[in-house]
Amino acid sequence: AQMLVERQAFRSPGLKRAIAVSNFVRDDLIREFGLAPDKTVTIYNGVDLDRFRPAADPSERAAIRQKFIVPASARVVVFVGNGFARKGLGFLIEAWPLVAGGAFLLVVGADRAADKFARRAGALNVGARVVFAGPQPNVEAIFRAADALAMPSLFEPFGNVVMEAMASGLPVMTSVFSGVAELIPPSMRGFRVENPDDVGEVALRLGALFDAPAGLGAEARETAAKFTWTRYANELNALIESIG
Structure with missing residues (x-):
């Protein structure tokens, strides 16, 4: 209709x-x-560069992690959005057992099927490393506590949250079915997922994301600033x- x-x-x-x-x-x-x-x-x-910015104070990062009981030394990938299935959360959870190094996935957003996703994480023995934070009014603070953003969507006309994460100085993993993927700088195109429902590929892109050099955060911010x-x-x- x-x-x-x-x-x-x-x-x-x-x-x-x-x-x-x-x-x-x-x-x-x-x-x-x-x-x-x-x-x-x-x-x-566009993106609000004043609201979404890299953390200026390390204590800000530590406080957010403590709130969600995430170790200060752990790698943290954040997923932000409602409509978990379309935005690829299920694919991330399926891939998480293949992620080395004890990384945490911090899920921010609301979905009526959230319990189902949490149960799946538990069944895969990664429930302790997949934290469901629910809706958060200050998502910019969440970005400052994370090391990267991942959102392998099945369809996303643009994907504002990806640009907001980049403005916050985070390297990002998205899919080619997101409009914002057109704006990803060349150094981060290796993180783009061609087939979101391919768990092996999602895990591979996550591995590349974790191995990204520290300088990519500044490049992400520079890209968003345009x-x-x-x-x-x-x-x-x-x-x-x-x-x-």
């Missing part, structure tokens, strides 16, 4: 432009709705003026 409504809107003679949040979405609009390429424009979402909300507003206003 939604597709039918959207199709009618895209066929309207009054349509001037369709704005996509990524080329991944733009290509889908052209393919699924037959939109003319010159009527579709990509404007990437995509501010001011840039977004300027591009949107320029588009409006061009068709006004």
Whole structure:
């Protein structure tokens, strides 16, 4: 039903432009709705660089870890989002027994099936290393306590949380089915998952993420800094003026 409504809107003679949040979405609009390429424009979402920033005080990192009973010395990968299945949490949990070094997976977000995911982690004997934190109002603080973000989604038009993690100075693992993957710097493209339901590949990408050099955090921040909300507003206003 939604597709039918959207199709009618895209066929309207009054349509001037369709704005996509990524080329991944733009290509889908052209393919699924037959939109003319010159009527579709990509404007990437922005990120709040003041809110999402690397930790300035080591005690901030330690306090968050203590809150969720995560060892100070452990590697911590954070997953943030609602709709756990679509965002690939199940694939991460299945891969976690293959992750060496006693790394922890910190899951932030809400899902009606959260208990099912927790039980699966227990059945795989990694329940002690998969922490379900529930919804958190200050996710920026969670990023400052983590070493990386992982979100091997089955489908994500953009993936704001990935850009927010990068702005926080974290290397990120995402899937090629996320629009934000287009913006990942070359040094982190080895962390992109081609087949999210391939547990072996997810584990392989996680291993590469753990082996990433420390300098990638600064590169992640530098990449995110190119995509501010001011840039977004300027591009949107320029588009409006061009068709006004």
